[in-house]
Amino acid sequence: MSAKPAIDHAKLGEQLCNIVQKRIATNTLVLPSLPTIALKCLSLIRSPNFSLKDASTIVEKDPLLAAQVMRQANSAALATREPAKTILAALSRLGVDKLRTLLVEVSAHKVFESKDSRIAAACRGLWDHSLAVASLGRDIVALGGGGGEPDVAYVAGLLHDVGKPVVAALLLEAEKMAVGGWTSANSASWIESSAWISVIQSTHRKVGVALAEKWELPEAVVKAIRDCGDYDASDRPCAANTVRFANAIAKREGMYVGPVDHDDNNALIMVGTSLLGFEEDFLRRVCHGLKERMKEAAA
Amino acid sequence: MPRILTVDDSRTVRMILTKQVSELGFEIDEAEDGEQGLLKLEEATYDLVLLDVTMPVLDGPGMLARMREAGNKTPVLMLTSESKRTIVAQLMKLGIDDYILKPFKNDELKRKILKSLKMGTDLPVVPIPDDVPRESVSSGGGEDGSPARQFVDILLVDDMENVAKKFRAALPAHLTVNSCVSAQAALNVCRERIFRVVLIDNEIPDVDSSVLMNQLRVLQPHAAFLALALRSVNKVQNEMKELGFDDVLFKPFQPEAIDDLLQRYFDNQELLLKEDNVLKVAAFQGRAERMEKYYARVAELLNGGIETVAAACFDDFIVDVSQMPRDPQRTAQLITAVDASGKKFGMQLRLVGPEDVAKLLKSFAETSGMAVFTSVEQARAA
Numbered sequence: 001m002s003a004k005p006a007i008d009h010a011k012l013g014e015q016l017c018n019i020v021q022k023r024i025a026t027n028t029l030v031l032p033s034l035p036t037i038a039l040k041c042l043s044l045i046r047s048p049n050f051s052l053k054d055a056s057t058i059v060e061k062d063p064l065l066a067a068q069v070m071r072q073a074n075s076a077a078l079a080t081r082e083p084a085k086t087i088l089a090a091l092s093r094l095g096v097d098k099l100r101t102l103l104v105e106v107s108a109h110k111v112f113e114s115k116d117s118r119i120a121a122a123c124r125g126l127w128d129h130s131l132a133v134a135s136l137g138r139d140i141v142a143l144g145g146g147g148g149e150p151d152v153a154y155v156a157g158l159l160h161d162v163g164k165p166v167v168a169a170l171l172l173e174a175e176k177m178a179v180g181g182w183t184s185a186n187s188a189s190w191i192e193s194s195a196w197i198s199v200i201q202s203t204h205r206k207v208g209v210a211l212a213e214k215w216e217l218p219e220a221v222v223k224a225i226r227d228c229g230d231y232d233a234s235d236r237p238c239a240a241n242t243v244r245f246a247n248a249i250a251k252r253e254g255m256y257v258g259p260v261d262h263d264d265n266n267a268l269i270m271v272g273t274s275l276l277g278f279e280e281d282f283l284r285r286v287c288h289g290l291k292e293r294m295k296e297a298a299a
Numbered sequence: 300m301p302r303i304l305t306v307d308d309s310r311t312v313r314m315i316l317t318k319q320v321s322e323l324g325f326e327i328d329e330a331e332d333g334e335q336g337l338l339k340l341e342e343a344t345y346d347l348v349l350l351d352v353t354m355p356v357l358d359g360p361g362m363l364a365r366m367r368e369a370g371n372k373t374p375v376l377m378l379t380s381e382s383k384r385t386i387v388a389q390l391m392k393l394g395i396d397d398y399i400l401k402p403f404k405n406d407e408l409k410r411k412i413l414k415s416l417k418m419g420t421d422l423p424v425v426p427i428p429d430d431v432p433r434e435s436v437s438s439g440g441g442e443d444g445s446p447a448r449q450f451v452d453i454l455l456v457d458d459m460e461n462v463a464k465k466f467r468a469a470l471p472a473h474l475t476v477n478s479c480v481s482a483q484a485a486l487n488v489c490r491e492r493i494f495r496v497v498l499i500d501n502e503i504p505d506v507d508s509s510v511l512m513n514q515l516r517v518l519q520p521h522a523a524f525l526a527l528a529l530r531s532v533n534k535v536q537n538e539m540k541e542l543g544f545d546d547v548l549f550k551p552f553q554p555e556a557i558d559d560l561l562q563r564y565f566d567n568q569e570l571l572l573k574e575d576n577v578l579k580v581a582a583f584q585g586r587a588e589r590m591e592k593y594y595a596r597v598a599e600l601l602n603g604g605i606e607t608v609a610a611a612c613f614d615d616f617i618v619d620v621s622q623m624p625r626d627p628q629r630t631a632q633l634i635t636a637v638d639a640s641g642k643k644f645g646m647q648l649r650l651v652g653p654e655d656v657a658k659l660l661k662s663f664a665e666t667s668g669m670a671v672f673t674s675v676e677q678a679r680a681a
Contacts, residue, residue, distance in 0.1 A: 143514065230384070231382045263391065267385075267387040267388035270398045271382050271398065275382065
């Protein structure tokens with residue numbers, strides 16, 4: 001076995017970046033599809049003949065999705081004296097909007113799951129962070145009084161980093177192809193972590209937008225993923241601003257995997273607080289019990 | 300009296316700031332760029348500087364850097380249309396007290412000026428209320444004090460504590476009730492608990508009850524929201540429903556109204572079971588005095604059920620009255636109304652019930668011609 005060649009990681013990172021961007025531009029990037037059941041359900045919701053009974057027939061075919069539906073319908077947030085005992089009853093309690101959000105959430109969660117031990121933990125952490133941003137975004141819109149749809153903010157928050165696990169998986173593939181069978185779960189990465197991070201940071205947003213468009217999500221969600229890099233002062237209450245702000249709050253609350261530039265983050269919070277018209281007391285209220293709520297949601 | 304310096308190249312902005320600051324009762328001086336601002340700081344002592352970013356001669360970051368280098372620790376409130384985080388991060392490193400993005404609301408300006416001057420804040424109640432101590436929320440019956448996600452039957456929001464006492468006394472002991480005397484407390488408790496019914500006084504000081512209702516509704520999407528209103532001859536019920544409330548409960552509380560509330564929202568009994576085009580009416584349970592309410596509720600549910608069946612494009616619908624009480628007049632009236640409802644959608648009614656129901660219906664002209672089947676299967680096969 002010959003020794004590994006010396007690698008210019010910066011150049012490698014740049015090349016990988018170019019590959020990803022080229023694939024996005026030429027529409028040849030392989031993106032995860034919506035799971036079949038979720039796709040059927042979402043198509044049904046869009047059709048004029050939609051009925052909850054038909055939806056329940058589809059949901060019943062996927063035990064995991066069915067379990068999620070029952071769990072959410074009987075959660076404390078929707079609890080009544082009598083628990084829902086059938087899928088149909090559960091869907092009646094959830095309603096179409098919540099069902100749609102749940103389908104996207106379950107589908108998105110699969111994107112963040114990885115069998116590769118090198119990135120599995122990071123993907124899990126990223127998912128927890130995305131849940132926190134989604135939850136904060138929804139609460140900020142709901143309680144902020146500035147208009148906007150809480151569910152759009154929730155889905156946008158959930159997917160704002162969805163491009164990262166997709167790009168990470170792509171890099172793993174590239175690595176395997178480049179080095180053949182040398183790498184294993186316990187061996188050091190052939191691509192240096194700084195190159196990994198650089199490629200992911202510079203490409204994940206475009207990949208996230210491509211995924212959101214493939215899944216035919218609402219334009220407001222696509223825009224929020226695309227534009228949440230910087231605040232848009234011309235459209236203050238837009239979902240992108242909310243997601244940007246919620247992202248910074250989640251990082252401040254320690255719900256993020258990876259390095260955080262605290263000065264940069266504090267500046268984001270300071271700008272966002274004025275942009276969205278909040279103050280510290282309001283932020284304290286929406287952050288209250290956040291970690292506990294996220295633990296409950298992830299359980 | 301606090302003295303404030305505003306540094307901005309826009310004369311319009313300086314005029315607005317001068318007006319707002321003067322309304323607070325503070326003194327204010329002006330400068331049109333960073334250099335002038337530094338000169339003013341040498342001439343006088345200020346309690347606060349309102350500083351723009353982009354200015355000719357010397358910009359805001361430049362002026363701030365020189366202030367801090369000279370040991371001047373006067374609090375600075377940045378007032379700028381600059382929202383790039385890199386620039387704001389740089390300003391924060393130099394030491395700013397707060398930040399306001401232009402265009403700004405006067406409320407935000409005044410609040411942040413007062414906060415920077417450490418003079419307390421003047422916060423609006425809704426939509427940005429203060430946090431309040433838990434002691435302002437009182438509870439009754441059955442709570443174990445466990446945190447978040449606790450399920451409670453009713454939340455009552457009324458600034459008069461006696462209302463909560465009277466309400467609690469009118470309810471059966473097994474129902475759990477929380478009460479709040481302010482909008483802030485209500486918002487807090489709705490973040491932590493889940494309610495089945497929320498009652499909001501339609502006259503809470505300092506807050507519009509319908510605005511509060513809309514905010515609480517987001518936190519409690521499955522709760523019923525009722526307005527608490529004084530009994531009067533005005534059409535307050537329609538008015539409250541137009542504002543988005545589900546219903547109204549009148550004060551002082553009447554036993555019948557409380558009974559209605561309990562039956563509507565806490566009665567476990569499902570009075571109508573639906574499956575495809577079959578609507579099965581459940582038996583009556585309770586005191587004889589409530590029979591009329593039972594029939595009224597069944598009629599309401601059947602109308603809704605018929606609409607659902609019609610929306611599913613069935614040609615006929617089956618109503619199973621086997622378990623209904625044998626009140627001849629009421630039953631006949633109900634079935635006549637149900638038949639008429641079905642005909643509006645072009646659907647035919649098929650009735651299911653035992654022989655005594657068939658005999659009962661034969662004694663009324665309106666229902667004498669109706670066929671009554673002994674089972675759902677027979678009705679389907681017909």
